[in-house]
Amino acid sequence: MEQFVIKGGKPLYGTVRVQGAKNAALPILAATLLTEGIHEIRDIPRLSDIKVMERILRVLGVKVKWDGNHMKLETSGIRTAQIPESLMRLMRSSIFLMGPLLSRLNEVSVTRPGGCTIGARPIDLHLKGLRMLGAEIEEKEGTIYCRARKLTGTVIPLDLPSVGATENIMMAAVRAEGVTVIQNAAREPEIVDLQRFLNRMGADVSGAGTSTITIRGVQRLIPATHEVIPDRIVAGTLATAAIATGGEILLTHVVPDHLESTLTILRQTGARIKQEGDVLWIRSAPVLKCVGKVKTAPYPGFPTDMQPQLMTLLSISEGISSIEEKIFDGRFKHVNELVQMGADLTVQNEAVEIRGVPRLRGAVVKATDLRAGAALVIAGLTASGTTHVQGLSHIDRGYERLDRTLLKLGGQIQRYHGKIASL
Numbered sequence: 001m002e003q004f005v006i007k008g009g010k011p012l013y014g015t016v017r018v019q020g021a022k023n024a025a026l027p028i029l030a031a032t033l034l035t036e037g038i039h040e041i042r043d044i045p046r047l048s049d050i051k052v053m054e055r056i057l058r059v060l061g062v063k064v065k066w067d068g069n070h071m072k073l074e075t076s077g078i079r080t081a082q083i084p085e086s087l088m089r090l091m092r093s094s095i096f097l098m099g100p101l102l103s104r105l106n107e108v109s110v111t112r113p114g115g116c117t118i119g120a121r122p123i124d125l126h127l128k129g130l131r132m133l134g135a136e137i138e139e140k141e142g143t144i145y146c147r148a149r150k151l152t153g154t155v156i157p158l159d160l161p162s163v164g165a166t167e168n169i170m171m172a173a174v175r176a177e178g179v180t181v182i183q184n185a186a187r188e189p190e191i192v193d194l195q196r197f198l199n200r201m202g203a204d205v206s207g208a209g210t211s212t213i214t215i216r217g218v219q220r221l222i223p224a225t226h227e228v229i230p231d232r233i234v235a236g237t238l239a240t241a242a243i244a245t246g247g248e249i250l251l252t253h254v255v256p257d258h259l260e261s262t263l264t265i266l267r268q269t270g271a272r273i274k275q276e277g278d279v280l281w282i283r284s285a286p287v288l289k290c291v292g293k294v295k296t297a298p299y300p301g302f303p304t305d306m307q308p309q310l311m312t313l314l315s316i317s318e319g320i321s322s323i324e325e326k327i328f329d330g331r332f333k334h335v336n337e338l339v340q341m342g343a344d345l346t347v348q349n350e351a352v353e354i355r356g357v358p359r360l361r362g363a364v365v366k367a368t369d370l371r372a373g374a375a376l377v378i379a380g381l382t383a384s385g386t387t388h389v390q391g392l393s394h395i396d397r398g399y400e401r402l403d404r405t406l407l408k409l410g411g412q413i414q415r416y417h418g419k420i421a422s423l
């Protein structure tokens, strides 16, 4: 079993270039299926989720060539519209294949996607959107069959601003006849990046970043070259780790505007943060302070994907804070692990009350999802003694060589394969 062994107590110092965004790269890779030809997608993080997307694309008939973090995809030879259950199950983002394949081949069959256990995560809004565009969808023995003789633009009001449903509908609608309007669309920066890529392919999409996205159907798309945006959650995670360890770091390749809500809260702990162009400078404070009440919310609110990492930081910040999780109903699995490390946390329905303690202590803990894993790594970096973080497959879904990045910043972290004698 792989694990990180972390000796806590070293402040992080140094400079890191932030990786490209997983949540931008995954839908964009799926969107390359919309038309045939050779696409080039640049700055893709080398993550296990990207590997799964690559495997699915290859099964569908796409030829893929890597050059460092850049990927060339030849999408001319698509030979099937069926995605095997074994691959669908590996991640939530497999659902992004629905929209593009339906548009390109008029049919697609998938099973329900897998992914981290952070809540129920239904796909009803994805299916509702595709149905409203004209798809017939039938679920039989676990397989969702989706067919459309023709897709036709319409007004699609979303019951809630789902990121994935917004993206799936955008991709399905780019070649639909007429105009599609997504109301109550999600506004995340990754959606703006998808719009940029689709428009580079010749689509006519506007409004991403606002609650109303308009997609005017076009007849033809062309392959495109695109560089994905920097990962705002990775930037936020590293900033949080620097503050928690009492360090000082520079992050390059960042869009500070994308991190506004995160930086506002991090500053309330007393940390100093300056931004200039695509660089963020973060310096911790001698005493970290509590921040009162925080609620996760759709963008531009405080991101749920930063909630566990912030919880670790507030666990060692003086005073009482609370975090309410408003997006996912099962995203507190890190709480017990942090308590095991000495955090003083009380769960009250959707919220956790956090009473800051002077220091966490090392323990053997397990990541049960991606950001919970990041939170436990930060906890290990600040704790007294040694922390063993298990469940690295979750962390590897979203962070490119996190251990190497932290080592470079002076963190004492090692990845071990197999059993460790002292355990």
Ligand SMILES: CC(=O)N[C@H]1[C@@H](OP(=O)(O)OP(=O)(O)OC[C@H]2O[C@@H](n3ccc(=O)[nH]c3=O)[C@H](O)[C@@H]2O)O[C@H](CO)[C@@H](O)[C@@H]1O
Residues within 6 Å of the ligand: 022, 023, 024, 026, 092, 093, 119, 120, 121, 122, 123, 124, 125, 126, 127, 160, 161, 162, 163, 164, 165, 186, 190, 298, 304, 305, 327, 328, 329
């Ligand atoms: C690959 C990617 O971009 N993942 C991000 C995306 O996930 P994802 O796209 O899955 O998240 P959504 O925005 O869709 O989910 C938000 C909420 O809507 C609910 N919902 C969603 C779809 C649906 O059909 N029905 C429904 O009820 C979900 O259960 C959840 O409670 O946005 C989340 C919220 O910012 C982030 O945590 C994920 O990192």
Ligand SMILES: C=C(OP(=O)(O)O)C(=O)O
Residues within 6 Å of the ligand: 023, 091, 092, 093, 115, 116, 118, 305, 370, 371, 398
């Ligand atoms: C929940 C996340 O991702 P996904 O939607 O891919 O499971 C995440 O990135 O924190």
